[in-house]
Amino acid sequence: MEESWKEKLKEAPISRIMKVAYENRVLIPAFNVAYLPMVKAIMRALEELETFALLEVSRPDITRFGAESLRAVKEEYDHHGDLALSRLHQDHVPVIDEEGKEVDWKALIEEALALGYHSVMIDGSRLSLEENIRVTREVVALAHSQGVAVEAELGSVLGHEKGPLPPYEELFRSGQGFTSPEDARHFVQETGVDWLSVAIGNIHGAITGAAKDQKKVEARLNIEHLQRIAQLTGIPLVLHGGSGIKKEYVLEAIKNGITKINVGTEVRQAYEKGLGKNSIVKEAQEETVKRVKELITDYYEIKGSAHILSKNL
Numbered sequence: 001m002e003e004s005w006k007e008k009l010k011e012a013p014i015s016r017i018m019k020v021a022y023e024n025r026v027l028i029p030a031f032n033v034a035y036l037p038m039v040k041a042i043m044r045a046l047e048e049l050e051t052f053a054l055l056e057v058s059r060p061d062i063t064r065f066g067a068e069s070l071r072a073v074k075e076e077y078d079h080h081g082d083l084a085l086s087r088l089h090q091d092h093v094p095v096i097d098e099e100g101k102e103v104d105w106k107a108l109i110e111e112a113l114a115l116g117y118h119s120v121m122i123d124g125s126r127l128s129l130e131e132n133i134r135v136t137r138e139v140v141a142l143a144h145s146q147g148v149a150v151e152a153e154l155g156s157v158l159g160h161e162k163g164p165l166p167p168y169e170e171l172f173r174s175g176q177g178f179t180s181p182e183d184a185r186h187f188v189q190e191t192g193v194d195w196l197s198v199a200i201g202n203i204h205g206a207i208t209g210a211a212k213d214q215k216k217v218e219a220r221l222n223i224e225h226l227q228r229i230a231q232l233t234g235i236p237l238v239l240h241g242g243s244g245i246k247k248e249y250v251l252e253a254i255k256n257g258i259t260k261i262n263v264g265t266e267v268r269q270a271y272e273k274g275l276g277k278n279s280i281v282k283e284a285q286e287e288t289v290k291r292v293k294e295l296i297t298d299y300y301e302i303k304g305s306a307h308i309l310s311k312n313l
Contacts, residue, residue, distance in 0.1 A: 005084075005306070005307065005310035005311070006084035006310075007084075008310045008313045009052065009083065009084045009085070009306060009309060009310045009313070010083040010084050012313050013147060013149070014054075014087045014089075014118045014119050014149050015119075015149040015194050016313065017052070017087075017309055017313070018149070018194065018195060018236045018259055018260065019236065020309055020312045020313055021236065021259045021309060022235070022236040022257070022259040023312070024308060024309075024312055025254055025255055026254075026259075026302065026305050026308050026309060027254045027258070027259065027260075027261060027300050027302050027305070028052060028053060028054060028259060028260050028305075029053045029054070029242070029260070029261050029263055029295065029296070029300060029302070030053065030054035030055070030056045030089060030091070030260050030261065030262045030263065031053060031054070031055055031056065031263050031264075031267050031292060032056055032057065032058060032061055032091060032262065032263065032264035032267065032268065033055055033056065033057045033061060033067050033073050033076075034061045034065040034066060034067060034264065034267075034268040034271065035065060035066035035067065035268075035271055035284070036066065036067060036068060036072060036073065036076050037271075037281050037284065037285055038267065038268075038271055038285070038288050039055060039073065039076040039077055039079075039080050039081070040076070040079075040080045040285060041271075041284075041285040041286075041288035041289045041292070042055055042086075042267070042288065042289075042292055043055075043080045043081060043082060043085070043086065044285075044289050045288075045289045045292035045293045045296065046082075046085045046086060046292075046296075047082065047085060048289075048293065049293060049296050049297065049303045049304065050085070050303075050304050050305075050306045050307065051085065051296050051302055051303055051304065051305045051306060052085055052086065052305050052306045052309050053085070053086055053296075054086060054087050054088070054089045054119075054260065055073075055077060055081070055086055055087075055088055055089070056088070056089035056090070056091040056262065057070065057073045057089075057090065057091060058091035058092040058264075059092065059093070059094070059097070059103075059108075060092075061073075061091075061264075065268065070090065070108075070111055070112055070115055070117070071111075071115055073088070074088065074115045074116065074117065084306065085306055087118035087119065088117050088118050089117065089118065089119045089120070089121070089151075090108075090109070090112035090117045090119070090120040090121060091121055091262065092121055092123050092240075093105050093108045093109055093112075093120065093121060093122050093123060094123040094124075094125075094126065095122070095123065095124045095126065095127055095132075095135055096126040096127065100126075105122060105135070105139075106138075109122065109139055109142065109143070110142070113142065113143060113146055113148060117148065118148065118149070119143075119148060119149040119150065119151060119194070120139065120143055120148060120149075120150055120151070121150070121151040121152070121153070121197070122135060122136055122139040122150065122151075122152055122153075123152070123153045123197075124136055124152065124153070125153040125154060125155060125156055125197075126156075129154075129183055129186070129187070132152070132154065132187070133186075133187055133190045133191055136150070136152040136187070136191040136193055137190065137191045137192070139152075140191055140192050140193055144192070149194040149195070150193050150194050150195075151193070151194065151195040151196070151197060151238055151260075152187070152191065152193045152195075152196055152197065153196070153197035153198075153238075153240070154179045154180075154183060154184055154187050154196060154197070154198065154199075155177055155178055155179030155180070155198055155199030155200075156177030156199055177199050178199050178200060178201075178222070178225060179198040179199045179200065179225075179229055181225070181228040181229045181231075181232045182232065184196060184198065184229050184232060184233050185232035185233055188233045188234075188235055193235070194235065194236070195235060195236045195237070195238050195259070195260060196229075196233060196235060196236075196237055196238060197237075197238040197239070197240050198226070198229055198237050198238065198239070200221050200222045200223075200225050200226045200229070200239075200253075201219055201220050201221045201222050201249075202219055202221060202239050202240060202241040202242070202245060203219055203241045219241070219244060219245045219246075219249075220245070220246060220249055221239075221245060221249040221250075221252070221253050223249070223252050223253065223256055226253055226256050226257060226258065227256050227257075229257070230256055230257030236257070236259035236260060237257045237258050237259060237260075238258070238259070238260040238261070238262070239253060239258050239260070239261045239262065240262045241262065242261035242262050242263045242264075244265065244266070247299055250299065250300065251300075251301070254300075261300075263295065266291060266295065267288055267291055267292060267295075270287045270288050270290070270291035270292075271284045271285075271287060271288045272284070273287055274286060274287030274288065
């Protein structure tokens with residue numbers, strides 16, 4: 001990659017990079033850091049393929065796996081990250097968590113902002129529409145004052161709740177939890193949010209019990225529903241629960257407004273597989289590099305995306 005291209009990406013705010021990706025239908029994958037050594041492995045894959053992505057960390061990565069803390073991930077990113085190929089995102093700060101408990105969301109957002117995260121996500125999807133708007137508007141005012149982009153969520157991306165999900169086909173057919181296009185338009189207009197996470201058939205991978213080690217349900221996406229949301233909002237849309245969706249749906253979704261896809265289960269399970277019974281971190285990192293490269297090259301088909309983005313900045 002030419003040095004001037006690298007400099008353009010390094011200097012551009014992530015809100016601008018995402019907008020360019022949206023306009024040019026280029027995907028920016030977001031890889032969850034469930035264990036600290038994954039940062040180095042993900043960055044190595046991005047460097048070898050000259051592909052731009054986000055590295056992100058959510059509360060379950062910290063509380064249920066090995067990401068340790070927002071600070072620990074930021075320090076690891078400062079050591080191994082490259083702004084020409086990535087940014088650091090605070091994923092999924094729920095107002096009410098998967099167990100129905102209230103979360104001190106403001107403290108978590110403020111912590112990420114103080115640490116220098118490049119973007120944050122507030123998830124008010126378990127609130128009423130107007131309450132979700134109120135909280136998101138507050139986060140947008142706080143983050144934008146510091147030049148930080150904000151992602152929010154509307155609709156219900158299921159999978160993290162206690163107990164088994166209803167059968168997937170039943171969920172998809174009924175449209176349970178799907179984001180309302182009209183609500184999405186109202187939400188975006190009222191909050192000024194940068195990106196919106198939507199529910200269109202995608203589901204989260206399990207994060208508790210035996211199910212967290214199992215292969216995820218192969219989800220589908222309602223592309224017509226996505227098209228309506230994209231037409232009414234005009235901003236980059238985000239797909240949570242990106243692991244395990246059939247490739248043809250993913251590629252079609254990218255053409256229709258999905259700009260960021262969160263990938264947690266696939267890369268976490270690759271790391272854990274490499275770690276094995278002997279807890280060999282180097283082997284876990286190699287498995288992570290291999291899986292990230294496979295996803296970029298074979299699944300998302302975005303190898304070399306940093307070139308396209310920098311050219312259009």
